[in-house]
Amino acid sequence: MTKGKVTIIDGGIGRELERRGAPFKQPEWSASAMIEAPWIVKEVHKAFIASGASVITTNSYALVPFHLGEQQFKKQCRTLATIAGKTARAAVNETRSDTRPPTRVAGSIPPLFGSYRADLYRPDRVVEIATPLIEGLSPYVDLWLCETQSLIDEPVRIKSLTHHLDMSSKPFWVSFTLDDLHLNREPMLRSGESLVDAIKEMVNAKVDAVLFNCCQPEVIGQAIQITKRQLARLGAGNIEIGAYANAFPPQTEDAKANEKLNDIRADLTPSSYLSWAQKWVQDGATLIGGCCGIGPEHIAVLSKFAQTLDIDPDVNKMV
Numbered sequence: 001m002t003k004g005k006v007t008i009i010d011g012g013i014g015r016e017l018e019r020r021g022a023p024f025k026q027p028e029w030s031a032s033a034m035i036e037a038p039w040i041v042k043e044v045h046k047a048f049i050a051s052g053a054s055v056i057t058t059n060s061y062a063l064v065p066f067h068l069g070e071q072q073f074k075k076q077c078r079t080l081a082t083i084a085g086k087t088a089r090a091a092v093n094e095t096r097s098d099t100r101p102p103t104r105v106a107g108s109i110p111p112l113f114g115s116y117r118a119d120l121y122r123p124d125r126v127v128e129i130a131t132p133l134i135e136g137l138s139p140y141v142d143l144w145l146c147e148t149q150s151l152i153d154e155p156v157r158i159k160s161l162t163h164h165l166d167m168s169s170k171p172f173w174v175s176f177t178l179d180d181l182h183l184n185r186e187p188m189l190r191s192g193e194s195l196v197d198a199i200k201e202m203v204n205a206k207v208d209a210v211l212f213n214c215c216q217p218e219v220i221g222q223a224i225q226i227t228k229r230q231l232a233r234l235g236a237g238n239i240e241i242g243a244y245a246n247a248f249p250p251q252t253e254d255a256k257a258n259e260k261l262n263d264i265r266a267d268l269t270p271s272s273y274l275s276w277a278q279k280w281v282q283d284g285a286t287l288i289g290g291c292c293g294i295g296p297e298h299i300a301v302l303s304k305f306a307q308t309l310d311i312d313p314d315v316n317k318m319v
Contacts, residue, residue: 006281006306009055009106009244009289010048011299015264017044017059019295027069031062034080038087045091049103051296052303053289056091057106057145058137060084064129066114073129081136089140106173107141109133109158111148115214116177118150118191126157134165143171148214148291150177151191152201159205173287174202175211175242180219187223195223199230203239211242213291217268217276220245221283228284242287243280245273247294264293270301277302 014030022040023032033041041059048056063080065073088105096102112129113120134144144162146155155174162172176198178187187195202210210227212220220243227241247268277288288306290298 005286007054007242007287008052008299008303008306009242009287010045010051010053010057011244011290011294011296012246012292013041013044013048013057013059014061015293016047016295017041020044027067029062029067030059031067031080034059034063034084034087035076038083041084042087042091042094045088046095047296048299049091049095051300052306053103053299054101055104055106055143055287055289056088057108057147058084058088058141060108060133060137061110061147063133064110064112064114066112066117066120078132078136081133082140085137085140104142105140106143106145107134107137107170109144109146109162111150112154112158115148116150116190118189121151121154123153123157126154127161130158130161131165134162138166138168141170143173143208145173145175147173147175147211148177149174150189152189152193152198155207156201156205159207171208173209173211173240173242174205174207175213175244176223177214178212178219178223180216183216183218187219187226195226196230199227200234203231203234203236207239209240209242209287211244211287213244214246216248217243217245217273220276221279224280224283224285240287241285242289243277243285244287244289244291244294245276246290246292247273248292268293270298273298274301274305277305 017030017033018024020040023036025032045056060081063077092103146158149155159172176189179190212223224241231237231239247264288302
C-alpha cells in the first residue's frame, strides 16, 4: 500500500438528512432542510466530524434555480448560502478538540444547472448563479469544492469567479462525475468529453485537486490512474487526486440526478466501500470520502483505515 497523507472527507449529506427525518422533498431536495431545519444539518455535519472526517462540505448543493426555482433563488440564495456556511462553521467550532486539528469546511459549489445535465449548461448564466453562492459562503469556508461537474467549461469559469470574488486565495478543488453506465471503456465525463482533456484544462486553470464523485466506485479507479499519469506528464504532480463515490445503481444515459430518490446499493457496506478506497489510495488518491448514500458509518471505517496505515488525515494540507 502506498504510504502518504490522506485527507478524509465527509459523506453524502442529502441522504443522511432524509434518514434523520429532515424536510426532504422535490424539487428543493436538500435545500429544504437548509430552509426549515438547519439544526438537523448541523447534526449531520457533527456526525461526520465524529466519524473522523477532516473536511465537511456545506449543505449548499441545492441552492440553485434547478432546485429552488428562479424566483426563490433570486430572493433567498445568498441568505441560504450564508446560513449553510454558518451552520458548517458552527459544527466545526462545537466539536473542537485538543487532540486533533480543526476540521476544514469546504464550500460546495454544485453543477449550476442540475446534476448530470450538461445539456442544460448556460455559460452566460454562470456569473449570475454562482455569485450569490460564493459571496454567501466565502466568510465561512476554508476551501472551494466545485463538485459533480459533468463538463469542462463550468468549473473553469467558476474557478475564475472565485478568484475574482474571494480574495483569500482559498484552495480550489474540482470533482467530476463520470459516465458509469459503460464500465468497460475508458472513463469520460457525462458530457462525453474526454478525461484527458479535462485534466489538461484543470492544470491550465491551476486547480489544487481533481476528484471524482457521484458515480459508481467501479469507474473511479481507472480515472484515478489516468489522472495520475496525465498530471505527471504535464508536470503537475502537486495537484492532489481524490474520490468520493455514490451508492447508486448504474445510471442510464438519460438519468437526471435528484429527480427522484434512487435506490441504494445493498453491497456497498462500510467494509466493501473501504475495499474500493484502499484501491484508490493505492492508485494515487489522497482525498477520500463519500457521496450519495455513503454515511457516517462508512466515513468512520475510512478514518480507521487511515490511522491503521499511519496516515494522518492532513487537515492543514494546501491551506
